[in-house]
Each structure stands twice: as structure tokens, then as C-alpha cells.
Amino acid sequence: MHDVLSDSFDVSVFKKSLSTQWLGREFRYFSSLPSTNTYLKELDAGEITQGTIVVTDEQFSGRGQYDRTWTSEPGQNLTFSMAFKPQSAEGFHVLTLACALALVEQLRQFDQQASLSIKWPNDVLFNHKKVAGLLTEAVFLGNKPDRLIIGMGLNVNQQEYDAELSDKATSIRLEIHKKLVREQLLCDLLYRIEYKYKRWNERQLDLLREVNRKIQGYGKWIGLRIDGKKKNGAYKLLGVNEVGRLVVLNREGGLESFSYEQIRVITD
Template sequence: MFDSELFENHLATSWLGRSFYFFEELPSTNSYAKQLNGENSQHGALVLTDDQTGGRGQYDRIWKAEPGKNLTFSLVFEPQKAERFTLLTLACALAVSEIVNACAEVDTKLKWPNDILCNNKKLCGILTETQFSGNKLERVVVGLGLNINQVEFQGELAEKATSLRKECSKEFSREKVLADILQKIEYRYRLWNQFDADLVKQINRALIGFGEWTRLEVNDEQLDGEFKFLGVNESGSLIALNKDYDIRSFSHEQVRVQA
């Protein structure tokens, strides 16, 4: 079972994860995070479960993780402006990638718009959801599923998924990995909140297919010809150059990169 006391001993953030909700079992950490209430701000709250029974991914896919082996958690943010959420998702993904690369000595890359791959297999998935009260943004919930110590994956995941343990043949402390990830996300969130231009450049360098000619799929239909993948801009839209050297931009709901 996840050792909450050990995690809190490792945690070195200023605000992220200091409000901590842990459950042995929970249908969805994102759903729980969206239901948090109270008079005080929930900015920086962490919701973690050892067994997520109804995890969700992008495009309504199911996220399955072996209980007690991985990290399934959600983070609550309350930014001042209701914009650039794709960039926030990628900033969190970059933070996870940096920690994984350092602690496991592997090379991970970001797959637009919300996955982290290692050796072309899925290591981590992210689902970002927003809550509004009328036109006012209440919170942004970023849910993450990171495969840590799981060794066997069932069905189609056997060929598509991996974990830190599978890549490195050793067991990892989930408590230490999570504490390190939160510290890095806190740093990346500050850069995102400050509209830091270098953050966009760092994200782009980590994206699979960046600077390459690729095929694009928009609303489940493949576009004709190839496009040079230019990464994301400061608003979080994907930008690409066609053969006529016209720059096009897409929201993450529209486009998928076939790198």
C-alpha cells in the first residue's frame, strides 16, 4: 500500500500536494477532485488512490492500472485565466518526463497531446478537465496515470504499455517518485502561469515528431499530404507547415499527429 507518511516526508513543494486526499480505492481521482468543496481554495490539492476502478483517458478510453503498483492521481489548479490548458497539460507531462528520465535513466518523449512514451510504448497518460460556474473558471483538474512497478499488462496493452520496472528491471519507490514529480510540476506550473516563452521551447523539444514531416489526422480524417510539425505555440495550439509553406494551427480536440 502507498505509504502516505513516507511520501509526505519526501515532499518538498511549497503548495502543490500539501492538501492530500488518499484512498485505498476510488472510481476516479478526477471525478473526486472535481467534487471537492469548501470555503477555502483547493489550489494545489492532490487526490491519490491505490486502486482506481473507473479510470478514464482521452477520447473516453478506459485507463487500467494494477492496484498498488502504479501512480493514479489528480491535481487541482485554480488559475486566474481560463486559457492555455493544453499547454498546462504538456507542462505537467514535461515535468513527469524529466523526473522519469532522471530517476530511471531512460529516454521518454511526449506524444501530442497528453501521453508519455518510452521505447514507443505508453508509460503515462494525462486527462485534463475543467470546471466552470457560469462563465467563471472554478478549477482545472489534471489526472495522471503513471506505470511504475506493474510488470504484466493484459490484452492489447501487452504490446502498447510499459512501466519503469519493465524498462529498468528494478522496483521504484512510488512515494519518492511522486514527491519528485510534484516538485517539478510546481516549478513548471509557475513558468506556465508566468507565460514563460522558454517553457514552450522545452515542451516542443520533447514532442515526438517535432521538426519532422508527418501526417495529420483531423476529426478522425487524415489530411492530404505531409505537414512539418512545428510543435505548439504560446496559446497551446498545434502548428504545422504544409507543402505550400502555409502555417496552420489546430486545437488538440481536432488533430492527432501520426509521427
């Protein structure tokens, strides 16, 4: 086990390197926290500004999709959540995918030849293994969105995983054989995410096209699992539409669309 103190996130290094206009300017760091998403969800409305970020070195009740636990070795990875305050929560899953795209582009800087893709609905794969997971949650005041929270667990420098995860999970360090400076990596990633947010907020259709090209199985015949049950037949994956629904073409030439909560894509 690593010495958590020696590997703790250096906020001063992060703040010196940050080049965003607003994302991460309001920054909170905790050595340990149950869940960064939960922390931002529970803040009063007046305590949240556009782009507030919370980072922890040890998240001991981290949650993934379907409330699965997200485990991460303390002091080795990036576990953080971002708060956005859009006028509308419509299409918020597109924003999640845009954040995943920002990560794919960042990882491409480390390895031009790697296989990098977004696994529907919210994982990022590095050479066919999971390197990151995202979790998006909305907080409403009445029927108006108060904040949209996107959490990311990114495996950065971790080198060992439990036996049941070793063939499914990886880290950037394992793939590129180099230890990274987490503070600089987070700054670079936030810079990309801030730009993706601007494009999402402007509803730029070319952002959708860029996201879709990175979704695993895009343009191919795939299988579908809906609410846990495999659907008969094959479907061509056409990607996500502007409201965040996955669109497929069935063998009869008909279009079908699904919300991200109910569907899983089977590519093998």
C-alpha cells in the same frame, strides 16, 4: 495478483518526503476510487485549494482521452489528480504538456539513454511505449474558471499487461529493471510540476520551447488525423503555441493550427 494491502500507498512516507511549497500540501488518499479527476470535479468550491491532490491505489472507472478507460493494477502504479486554481484557463493544455515534460525529466534521472517523448496530445512514451497518460478538465463557475484538474496515470511497478497492451504499454520498472518507491517518486515529480506551473503561470516562452522539443515528431514531416479522418499531404510539426494549439507548416508554406481535441499526429 498482488496483495493490495501490502502494496498500499504510505501517506506518512509521502508527507515526510514532500518538499513542495503548496502542491500536494492538501492531500487525500483513497484505497479505491472510481476516478480521481471526478472526485476533484465534484468537490464544492470551498473544499478545493490550490495544489489539492487526490491519490488512489485502485481506480476502477478511470478515464483517458475520449473517455477511454484507463486500467491499472492496484497498488503498483501512481494514479492521481491535481487541482489548480489559475486566474485564467487560457492555454491550459500547455500546462498539461508542462506536467508531461516534468515526468519526462523525472524519467531521465532513471535512464540517461532512454527514448523519452510526449505523444500528442497527452501521453508520455518510454522507449516508444506508453508509460503515462494525462487528462485535463476545467470546472467553471459561470464563465470564470474555478479549478483546473490534471489527472495522471503513471505505470510504475506493474510488470504484466494484457496481450493487446503488452506491445504498447510499459512501466518504469520494466524499463529500468528496478522496483521504485512510489511515495518518493510522487514527491519528486510534484516538486518538478510545481516549478513548471510557476513558469506556465508567468507565461515563460522558453517553457514552450522545452515542451515542443519533447513532442514526438517535432520538426519533422508528419501526417495528421483530424476528427478521425486522415488529412491528405504531409505537414511539418512546429509544436504548440502559447494558447495550446498545435501548429504545422503545410507543403505550400502556410501555417495551420488545431485544437488538441480534434487532431492526432501520425509519425510512422
